[in-house]
Amino acid sequence: MCPKLKTGGNKLKEKLLNLGLNEEIYNEYRNDSEGHIGRVIAEYKGLYKIATEEDDILAKVSGKYIKGVVDTKDFPAVGDWVLVDRKSNKNGDGIISKVFPRKSVVSRKVAGKRLDTQIIASNIDYLFICMSANNDFNLRRLERYITIGWDSGAIPVIIITKIDLCENLANIKNEIESISYGIDILYVSALENEGIEKIDKYLFKGKTIGFIGSSGVGKSTLINLLLGENIQSVNNVRENDQRGRHTTTHRELFVIKEKGVIIDTPGMREIQLLDNINGINDSFSEIIALSKKCKFNDCKHNTEPGCAVREAIDSGNLTIDRLNSYNKLIREALYLEKKNSIKEKKVKRKQV
Ligand SMILES: Nc1nc2c(ncn2[C@@H]2O[C@H](COP(=O)(O)OP(=O)(O)OP(=O)(O)O)[C@@H](O)[C@H]2O)c(=O)[nH]1
Ligand SMILES: [Mg+2]
Ligand SMILES: [Zn+2]
Secondary structure, three states, X not given: OOOOOEEOOEEOOHHHHHOOOOHHHHHHHHOOOOOEEEEEEEEEOOEEXXXXXXXXXXXXXXXXXXXXXXXXXXXXXXXXXEEEOOOOHHHOOEEEEEEOOOOOEEEEEOOOOOOOEEEEEEOOOEEEEEEXXXXXXXXXXXXXXXXXXXXXXXXXXXXXXXXXXXOOHHHHHHHHHOOXXXXXXXXXXXXXXXXXXXXXXXXXXXXXXXXXXXOOOOHHHHHHHHHOOOOOOOOOOOHHHOOOOOOOOOOEEEEOOOOOEEEEOOOOOOOOOOOOHHHHHHHOHHHHHHHOOOOOOOOXXXXXOOOHHHHHHHOOOOOHHHHHHHHHHHHHHHHHHHHHHHHHHHHHHHHO
């Protein structure tokens, strides 16, 4: 426990420490004279469930707060620390007046043509990117998730699930290792209780783990195992029948007593990235390192002479799929960047 987290000589309620409150956020809160601190543990269309030092209460954002909202990402999200006007539900629903600065944010672009950002979870320490070793396995999709991970400010960890269903794990291992520089990879089977103990090294009081991945990969099953009880529903329909169905329908935060916090999320169908090139560059760090060795600074790695990227492809040290994937994600990000700058100009013009 952090001994410095005290309120006027009284130790802060153990519950907030178990929920992941740290000194940084607590100091922010202390500067606010009005209200109580709480963490958003679930969200239901405009209504938030907040864990406070006393109760779990339902709350809405204040009218004043809504006036300051520019993008959907300005609304509270699961994982956020917020300022609410009450800490028990004795007097009805609470009012949220502030979201404390987010330490990390897992987000993507809202599916479809809109430019809005959707926050998947916030204030996460480790992002568990879950992909199953059977039919969900897709290296190009994994690259997208890794990019979201590096973008978020959390530490990405790859969790390959359902290894009991995979006949050729060695192949999968080789493929993943070729694209996941500097990322821990765990291979697990919830069904056969295999590899689960390796997750222990990420479970600490005060730390938060977020789970993301496609529907049906076994996120909630794994979470139930870690919680030691069947809190989250899982899809019990046969493997082939479950396409398109989401068992988990909303994001929710759970405390594992003395061992940290876990956020479950519904499976994602589409993973559209934001316009952040940095996350892509972090995920494709070997291509960035190679391109520094190209003869021309602005090498496009097509037919230029002295191209270190092409040389790596020719010598089998880099796959063409990997380069194509990098180019595709960069093109997407640049396109979004352009659209976003047009949108910002429009907003500014309106404000003048
Ligand atoms: N064979 C096998 N099946 C598993 C394993 N883990 C989970 N499953 C099964 O996979 C199905 C889906 O599991 P869920 O935990 O609901 O998946 P999810 O990722 O939470 O899915 P959404 O909530 O829709 O995003 C269930 O039928 C589980 O029993 C595993 O390690 N091996
Ligand atoms: Mg689920
Ligand atoms: Zn080049």
